[in-house]
Amino acid sequence: MNAVLIAVLVMLVLSLTRVHVVLALTIGALTGGLLGGLTFQETISVFSDGLGGSATVALSYALLGAFAVAIARTGLPEVMVTLVIKIVGRNTDSRKKALSKALIFFLLTLISCFSQNVVPIHIAFIPILIPPILKILNELGVDRRAIATVLTFGLTAPYIFLPYGFGAIFQGIIADNMESNGLTVDLEAIPKAMALPTIGLVIGLLIAVLVTYRKNRTYKDRDIVGAPAEKQVYTNLSIISAIASIVATLVVQTWTESMIIAALAGLVVLIASGSIKWKEADSVVTEGMKMMAFISFIMLTASGFAAVISETGHVDLLVTQTENIVGESKAGAALLMLGIGLFITMGIGSSFATIPIIATLFVPLGIATGFSPLAITALIGTAGALGDAGAPASDSTLGPTAGLNADGQHNHIWDTCVPTFIHFNIPLFIFGWIAAMVL
Known part of the structure; x- marks a missing residue:
């Protein structure tokens, strides 16, 4: 076991x-620690020591939440809603609405892709961009x-595919760690190894947008957490x-590559311009931190969970058990390796x-089973990406939830994690396995 x-x-x-995800992570960590041979006190100690691993990210989310609330108080969301309503109308002009939805999907896809490679700001744009457009959605x-x-x-x-920005970091980590384990791979070859898994993600996205969540979904017209209940009065300034x-x-x-400093810069501009009054700054920051507290605590707890898992030593045991199960079967080995990665x-x-x-x-398991270097690269890259989409404590799911739940109508597990797990991890698993078999 x-x-x-x-x-x-x-x-x-x-x-x-x-x-609650925080409780689930804590209970999972305690269970893993005790089953892994740690005493109760050792498990608690390792878990507590590991909490600090995501402190920077947690503070980043809190300050970005404050910035998102401050933006809501400038009246920008009201302007955006007014403009879109003029375009789509309030009546039965379904063609305009369909075109507007398609444009929003396209722009959000483009912006989120750019946040990884062109302007590497990662999830920093989500709490800033998404809450103001919730009323438009x-x-x-639009089904969130x-x-x-x-x-x-x-x-x-x-x-996972483009070697720029965060892609250069991710692919560099793959190459460095493969080399440290005795297998050299050219950086230029990694995009080739990850091409099929990326196609799997594209297929999953198209199914989600065009089939699964194509129909309209009704939400209540609520204000963003921390935003005033009355309609915002705004000026050109x-x-x-x-x-x-x-x-x-x-x-x-x-x-600066720091979301903390970036959020502070945005708040300073709003306060210095007078858009947010000095006497209101305290309440804005407090409300923003409340909005992001859920995400921040998940990040902290996930670090403790990861620390306990590593301390048990059962990750190494997992590969030994896998070797005993699959023997020399490449197909079986690829399936189990991807399952372990997930x-x-x-x-x-x-x-x-x-x-x-x-x-x-x-690396040792792939070499022993007879996989090529490109196939091992595909397995490692795919296994790393598996779970990033769909994991309750992943930036790739916490970021979207942070923006989409700004008015309290988007459940992290059932509205973000389950949809992304189904539409991305399943095709990623399938196409990652195919890549391992054909490369």
């Missing part, structure tokens, strides 16, 4: 039964699960300041952090 598998299963089952009847899949696609597909603050945030994020990444919540663990396991 492997502690890693049991811990992840406990966490997933509890999450799916609507136990409601007006158009479709938006969640669009955003997660853009946060995942570009870095407040709108210009809001746009300037967004630009400042994106520029500073690109320059479980490890679902537990840790980060493909980047999972690659060093996976490479240590997959």
